[in-house]
Amino acid sequence: MTPSNIDPAFILLFFSNGGLCHVLSLALIALLVFSLSPGGIAWASSRSHSRIPGPSGIVLAFSGTLPHRVLAKLSSSLQVAYLMAFSIGFTRFIISSHPESAKEILNSSAFADRPIKESAYELLFHRAMGFAPFGEYWRNLRRISATYLFNPKRISAQGGLRMEIGAQMMDEIEALCRRDGKVEVKRVLHLGSLNSIMMCVFGKKYEFGEGEGMELEELVKEGYELLGVFNWSDHLPLIGWMDLQGVRRRCRALVKRVNVFVGRIIEEHKERRRIMGALDAMNGDFVDILLDLQLDEKLSDSDIIAVLWEMIFRGTDTVAILLEWILARMVLHPEIQSKAQAEIDIIVGSSRSVSDSDIPKLHYLQSIVKECLRLHPPGPLLSWARLAIHDAYIGDNFIPAGTTAMVNMWAITPR
């Protein structure tokens, strides 16, 4: 049924019962007509009356497990890979499954903000780099991270730490194999990746399954669950205050625990600095760097906690999932694994482990990593979401301010 062919008998049914009924009926009909428009209700009720093609009704892709695949299929079946409009509740979306429109979205200053969901806001990520509003604070965080955390010299200075964690993961896999005859590789990779980030950011490694390590594991698990949950409050403002799914309540409880956990680490750093003085940027961890810059950059303790906590969330699963795909692909293609092993045997030999300095010479291994990133990009959809800060155009399509623009990286890469 389209707005133009709604049966008059259907409309009459609503108009049979007095004043209030008339108002309710009109509201329902308006809702129905709006939701049947291309792009759905949020587009129909916007002032733009944009003609971007897209499915009517409400797209429920995000309540499932593989939204990037559902949306890719939808835009391919409607033949709107360049740009598709859709609605989730009252949130207006566009999605690109095409390199040209993707480039336009990602290069445009009109899409400089990131949409922030309630869970990320409640977890204080609006004070961290990935979700801070476009402006001076965000630029400063980017500069600090590029200069200190992602600085190539610093990354290579931490090669020893990564080797240590790699060796520990291998020992763990061996021990589990011996004990149980099988290994849950996903868990080993997740905890190895978490420890690698913790070393780089907090300068500290954890034993999981007990004490502080167990607390950290719980905090991270709860955070991932809350950030991943599809929350209707993000898209239906009228019911948002009710917090029907309990996301707000759980986020607030989590933030209290995170503040205590990370606050304790910051205090330990402050205490050590009082006794021993500050470490230089190469030898300190990211907490030291942020404490050094705290006054000049006007960062509060809670800003520092948000920045550190975001790094843990951004850096743990992305790396673990990529590694898991690489291993899965090798298992599926043993001939590729043999070639990778042969390359390592020639370049590194069998008397020592692979180190950072070998990587430029391991061309085949690098290609495997790149191919896995192409086939299985971690965060294929939401990592690439932007918010239009003012009205803009993608090609000839008018995009009103406040629209969430997504790039479906998974759909774009050929497979």
Ligand code: HEM
């Ligand atoms: C395989 C590994 C990783 C992949 C595939 C990946 C992917 C991405 C993607 C797609 C974005 C969004 C970029 C954009 O919107 O322009 C992003 C942003 C970000 N990532 Fe990663 N990431 C990885 C590892 C890491 C690690 C290890 C860290 C931290 C130690 C990290 C920290 C961040 C931060 C802070 C942002 C926000 C940057 C900003 O808003 O400017 N990522 N990542």
